[in-house]
Amino acid sequence: MPDRPEVTAVEIARLAGVGRAAVSNWRRRHADFPRPVGGTDASPTFALDEVAGWLRAQGKLAELPLLERVWQLLETLRDPDGHPAAPLAEAGAVLLLLHREPERWAALAAEPDTRLATALPRALAEAAAATLGPDGAAALRLPGLLGSTQLDLARLLARLAAAAGAPVAGASTVAAAGAPAGSTPAADAAGAFEQLLTRYAEANSRQLSPTPPEAAELLAAVAGVPATVLDPATGLGPLLLALPPTAGRYGQDADRVTGVLALLRLALHTPAGDPGPLPVELRAGDALRADGYPGDTFEAVLCQPPYNEREWGYDELQFDTRWPGGLVPPRGESELAWVLHCLAHTRPGGLAALLLPPTVATRRAGRRVRAELLRSGALRAVVALPAGAAPPYGVPLHLWVLRAPRPGDDFRQVLLLDASSASFAVASDGAEGGRDKVRWPELRRTVLNAWRAFDLAAREGLPLPPDRPGVHRAMAAIDLLDDETDLSPTRHVPPASPVGGAAELSHLSGRLTELLGGLGEPSALLPDPAPGTGPVGAAGPTGPVVTVGELVRSGVLELYSSGAGVPARPAADASGQGTADSGTPVLTDQDVVAGNPPSAVLAPAGATGGTAGATGGTGAAGPVGAAGELRTRPGDVLVPALGGGVARVVPAGGPLVGAALGRQLHLLRPDPAALDPEFLAGQFRSTASTRRAASHASTTVRLDIRRVELPRLPITEQRALGAAFARIAAFDATLQQAAALARTLTQALTDGLATGTLPAPAPPAES
Known part of the structure; x- marks a missing residue:
């Protein structure tokens, strides 16, 4: 174990906001670049303090x-021989x-x-x-004596929690405008974790x-x-986290350390004033092979089990009591074994809900179990979700709902x-799904309205x-019991009626013509062809630039980040009909x-x-008060933390004014x-301005907003x-509306011709 932090070339690139090739170039071109202190020839590691000092000296890293x-x-x-997440349990x-005893920590920190x-x-x-x-305390396996590195970590964690609860993202020393002098923002331990x-x-x-x-x-x-x-496959606990902390939450995970992290996560998202011990219990072990709750039943069981497991215990579980009537799930149907496991732990009248691959509804090997x-009347609903609802994001998963x-x-x-269908997905350029591709408010309303009405009728x-x-x-x-017992909703739900009547189609066509006519000529957006005119030349790539962080420090710009966002729920009335709620609107990413x-x-x-883990917020504070109380004003600029190329100015008098911030928004x-x-918004929509400040994860691009560079220009040129920029944005918005309307019109025409509800138009006359 190294006695000081070390970083790889990839991590150095992350720190400096560059590609790995740039780090290789620095090593070749700069003789003073820090020497490797570990790793291998193919993947060397460097002392973090030496790398940070070199980057600061080169002007590539402020802090x-x-x-x-x-x-x-x-x-x-x-x-190196232990679990990679074990130190996270100590941090938690x-x-x-x-979180629970801030006064005690303050006394200890001194x-x-x-001692x-x-x-x-x-x-x-x-x-x-x-x-x-x-x-729960024994499961953490905490050490009895801490070393200097662990003590340094504890103090840094306290600072990270303070920064997570600070009004300005990434700058815990900046007080919220309007806050009392000398006041300290509440630390957000949950946000730090x-x-x-x-x-x-x-x-x-x-x-x-x-x-x-x-x-x-x-x-x-x-x-x-x-x-x-x-939740018998808890993972990091997202399903249990979505429930109120007053519920008794129980879980199991095959990985002991992952279960400990989930336990800490649930505790950190429970209000600090709730008396302990909390009604939370997580046990270790494979739920199918080593059931942690044998014979216990619960009012509800929620689960997204592992998929396509070949070695789930088929041979040793032949006579398990969880299989109804001794009907053992086939070896290749591990998901159905999880369904029966969840049902066995649901008390009579209780509910089980699972996210499953769509093949579980159709594979012939599982026909007998589905039948x-x-x-038995246990299976009550099968919901086909759009691709991007949950990992794997490219697969349209199914939600199975059962009642014991x-x-x-x-x-x-x-x-x-x-x-x-596409009506529940955000229009995209065809890229593979992700949760940002799903229209969650519409999807949630549709599913819950249908399920609650159906379930009420059943009960x-x-x-x-x-x-x-x-x-x-x-x-x-x-009617579903046949040679296949196929439960796919797409097979049984009748298609929607096409847009009816010539009058409605004519209206769509007229609206589309109106939008296209309002676009104007794209050439009107082009700059004056005369060379050397306009502010564009002054803002060229060789001109002076300033970062967002520098603008914040100078007081020209205020920056707020929502983190997990304020606690929110979809805008629907109590009857579930989707009518807009009265109350403070919340903008989502x-x-x-x-x-x-x-x-x-x-x-x-x-x-x-509607935002799991949003309790307490993570820094969405502002001049109006405590964390989570910031409201949008005309002239504010909104930028999603994930993705790039999107920025919106809040117009005066529009629906965006006075909204609170949901998750992952700047x-x-x-x-x-x-x-x-x-x-400012136009620069954020520019690829050139944001590419150096973007970091890439496996499926997302995250924007380090304080490092975005803007050209220094007089206010008149700005x-x-x-x-x-505003004209270009308006052109783009109108074009997107026209594209969406064109898709609706062409689909309606296609459906009408295919079903025979519309006559075939006469071919155009030859000229």
């Missing part, structure tokens, strides 16, 4: 990011102490290292036992594929408000809902809700990307809402006398450029 310093200390503490224990090395482990153990109970878990998940994407918050919230909403919930689920049968329950109907003996062509259909279980008005509203205090508030908002 090593706090998160990077914490991460490198964690890497230093990692045992420190953050738990800071102690000298010689802190023994006092801090005792405090961590006592806080863990009080919060998680004796078994989320940053570490995100970094760990990105570095281990092949082993970890967490369920995104939106999908987790959908499963939790389907379950209602259960008193006890089990048994239909005959009660004696005398003879309900034998199944809801089949097809939400895999109360009411008439079933009418079918909705193209979306959902209720079928008798007996998807709203900004798609150019839509706010799709959510602020959740009541204490609610988990808000920039320029001084209009010194920095034009349209100019406004001239800003006006041009």
